[in-house]
Amino acid sequence: MTHVPQEPATLHARHQAVLPSWLSLYYERPLELTHGEGRHVWDAEGNRYLDFFGGILTTMTAHALPEVTKAVSEQAGRILHTSTLYLSRPMVELAERIAALSGIPDARVFFTTSGTEANDTALLLATTHRRSNQILAMRNSYHGRSFSTVGITGNQSWSPTSLSPLQTLYVHGGVRSRGPYAELSDRDFIAACVADLEDMLQQTAGGVAALIAEPVQGVGGFTAPPDGLYAAFREVLARHGILWISDEVQTGWGRTGDHFWGWQAHADNGPPDLLTFAKGIGNGMSVGGVVARAEVMNSLTANSISTFGGSPVTMAAGLANLNHLLEHDLQGNARRVGGLLIERLRAVTAGLGLVREVRGRGLMIGLELVRPGTDEPSPEAASLVLEAARERGLLIGKGGQGGASLRIAPPMSLTVAEAEEGAGLLAEALRTAQGTLAGT
Incomplete structure (x- = not known):
């Protein structure tokens, strides 16, 4: 008998019925991740994502690492x-x-x-x-x-x-x-x-x-x-x-x-x-x-x-x-590719009013978001970026004061090409969120 996955909305309703209200989920339409390989994961609807959060820094080397x-x-x-x-x-x-x-x-x-x-x-x-x-x-x-x-x-x-x-x-x-x-x-x-x-x-x-x-x-x-x-x-x-x-x-x-x-x-x-x-x-x-x-x-x-x-x-x-x-010297890879990624993120966020700071080292990078034109942390901006990144096939995390910072921590085997791709997708998501905040 072939297993037919339930709609995410149905699974979400079951989740809410039996699990604590404080067990929060990312996204307005929560994801069910079904499998992964390398730096990518797939959801129950067949969508593929570049994983820049690694199950909260837990998938350290790669998804489905054969060893x-x-x-x-x-x-x-x-x-x-x-x-x-x-x-x-x-x-x-x-x-x-x-x-x-x-x-x-x-x-x-x-x-x-x-x-x-x-x-x-x-x-x-x-x-x-x-x-x-x-x-x-x-x-x-x-x-x-x-x-x-x-x-x-x-x-x-x-x-x-x-x-x-x-x-x-x-x-x-x-x-x-x-x-x-x-x-x-x-x-x-x-x-x-x-x-x-x-x-x-x-x-x-x-x-x-x-x-x-x-x-x-x-x-x-x-x-x-x-x-x-x-x-x-x-x-x-x-x-x-x-x-x-x-x-x-x-x-x-x-x-x-x-x-x-x-x-x-x-x-x-x-x-x-x-x-x-x-x-x-x-x-x-x-x-x-x-x-x-x-x-x-x-x-x-x-x-x-x-x-x-x-x-x-x-x-x-x-x-x-x-x-x-x-x-495989993944520490060295984190230093090299992480250094490239953080510099790329600083470049693509230059001039974006909602990005207060890009910080971090290696493959542990944070972006602190504020209401444009202020120094006030903006959890709303972080949530908007999370959603916009997901729509583009990129998974990231958040944290910081009230949840106003983005957290980027891909598997440490991340390639240069994947770092460039992720930075580009995140830049698009940031620009979309800034436009939404500005009412455009």
Whole structure:
């Protein structure tokens, strides 16, 4: 019997009937994506799209990468699941690779199923090791959707409750071009943020457990501080014995081009104490984890396991994906093609009043949109561009303050021709949105 796909409107109605109202969907007519190959995906109606968002930076190498699908199929044919109560060769092998790549001395790795759970685990380790529930986080940050990670998220759009098991103190520095220090030089910006951190620590009662920070803020709109900020922070943290957690869920594995990890742009004082990862390593499989110095990782005094973290199938996928990424120098490709793409986007957006800033590095690029003629962030403009890009066969994401920034993060195997094509399609979508906003 031949399967006939339902109309998207019918599937959307079923979605609304059984799933939460806060589980938002892109587009006025939501898409059902059915399959993909390389940097392209297809919807249930047969339309083909150039994918510039990769399932929220998760399809890191390519859709339907043969090495990954083969590894998943072969492992699934042997055994699907065992849990961390048994030895697992794929888990040990992937942990060995990640520990060596992390830059953290005497590293230990714990696998989870998501970035949220990875950050949860890092918070558990840091607060246990330091015997404190005080956490420093960055303004405009995002670290997950669990109760504890919502409590350290500095982005109002993604923080549905003020309740938290943690006492969170928010620090300046994650957004370079807005806020009280925006007009300063990079050097003075860093000095002002460090002074703010020093002042905040003087006001706290007891020892702070850790600073958690994304080297490039993901949901925040791909914003970043000047290189060296977190190295300067680290000097202050070290004096107080405070741990540094680098949230590499979106910046890891060479996506920023210049570095394999985002923290390496701030590496004057060595690696972080803890590093969290997820998304891209599994290329769509649910893999997350924490890397930490043995002293920190082994500080838990009670039993802890993961039923699904480190499963044989996801570890096999992660190993195959990591091998492909390293063997094909996708970090170098992100640097080269990403550099071309960001310059092309700056060229095609020059003179467009709704584009305030094009920023980013590697294949992690953000466009901040405003109401033309103002400095006011425009979520409306971002939604218009998203729709216009989709109509032209291009998928992009959004984030930032109120959702006013476009997020561009294609698979890291993106070709020069695809970068040029995507930039052209996005330029058309931006011009269409600006015309709509102007009433033309």
